[in-house]
Amino acid sequence: MARKLIKYNLMIPGPTPIPTRVLAAMNHDMIGHRGPLFSAVMKEVMEGLRWAYETKNEIFIYPSSGTGGMEVAVVNTLSPGDKVIVLNIGNFGARFVKICKAYGVDVNDVKFERGKAADPKVLEAELKKGPVKAVLFQQNETSTGVLNDVETLAKTVRKNQPDALIIVDAVSGMMAAPLKTDEWDLDVVVSGSQKAFMVPPGIAAVSISARAWKANAVAKCPRHYWDWALMKEEAPKGHTYTTPAESLIFGMREGIKMLQEEGRENVFARHKFNRDLLRTAAKALGLKLLADDSHASPAVTAICPPEGVDGEAVRAAMRDEFNVEVAPGQGELKGKIFRIGHLGYIDSLDIIGAWAAVEVLFKRLGAKTNFGAGVKAAMEML
Secondary structure (H helix, E strand, O other): OOOOOOOOEEOOOOOOOOOHHHHHHHOOOOOOOOOHHHHHHHHHHHHHHHHHHOOOOEEEEEOOOHHHHHHHHHHOOOOOOOEEEEEEOOHHHHHHHHHHHHOOOEEEEEEOOOOOOOOHHHHHHHHOOOOOOEEEEEOEEOOOOEEOOHHHHHHHHHHHOOOOEEEEEOOOOEOOEOOOOOOOOOOEEEEEOOOOOOOOOOOEEEEEOHHHHHHHOOOOOOOOOOOHHHHHHHHHHOOOOOOOOHHHHHHHHHHHHHHHHHOHHHHHHHHHHHHHHHHHHHHHOOOOEOOOHHHEOOOEEEEOOOOOOOHHHHHHHHHHHHOEEOEEOOHHHOOOOEEEEOOOOOOHHHHHHHHHHHHHHHHHHOOOOOOOHHHHHHHHHO
């Protein structure tokens, strides 16, 4: 019997599906990474990233995951013993804590209830306790589907400790939600290729303010691969210190072009609509969402399954029965939620199709839901 061909549907918060234009751009001959042809491509990508970040700051590109970018931010600005605040709203806030502790940084781990955003009033109270070198937090917490109010958090830091560094992990939030690096006076911002840029994993980019460069001059965390000083010599030439991921750079150039053609505000509106579409469907089915509407992520939604249904079982069944890949709960949320990504190269019909599979699955499992209500509500939004 011939094997049935089944389309694989990737609905996780990164890596995201890749547009044909980006795939085609990556199918490029290798060229000399120290020569003028590649240098021109790199400079174009760095200018495109400045557009995305809304910054005039220097931007360095590293062949790494987003976590590498987070480590870049820590080791280039801090020293062992420095006091910092980490606003920990999920798994990646906890990762900032782990990175800082690995380098001997004195961390005040300000942990918030999962599903909640960082509270500026709590931050202000912590800042009043004494000087800190930096405040680190996520723009978008991928593990919980929560969007932090970066602008208000940054204003809170500047009001209380004007010289403290503001370090933001924007890996899953960049180009899914507004982030104005210069206007909000952010010092180090980290992004990754595999999210709203619609490119495979493997590139982290960091922007560096004048304040961050001043901190870098006295930072004593050990570093080599991540060292900004080594990158600073190469970046003006359109080079990287190490061998760049050429294929991904070609893809980044095309992904940024696609975003620019769509227009910044249209990109944000698309992500917001897809968020609202999925949340409307989930609510219509009677499911609880981990994050409140006020701080819901435009990149990913964390959903609590019906009573008696394990989140991990949902994930496995979606993959095995419908070929739809959704994301699990992480850390203390494992089994309690499942997550559906709606950033990057995802459109409304992708979401409705995936949600139809969710409803059929719950029906098969005998869950008490209003079968078809979510899909109907989503279709009415269209």
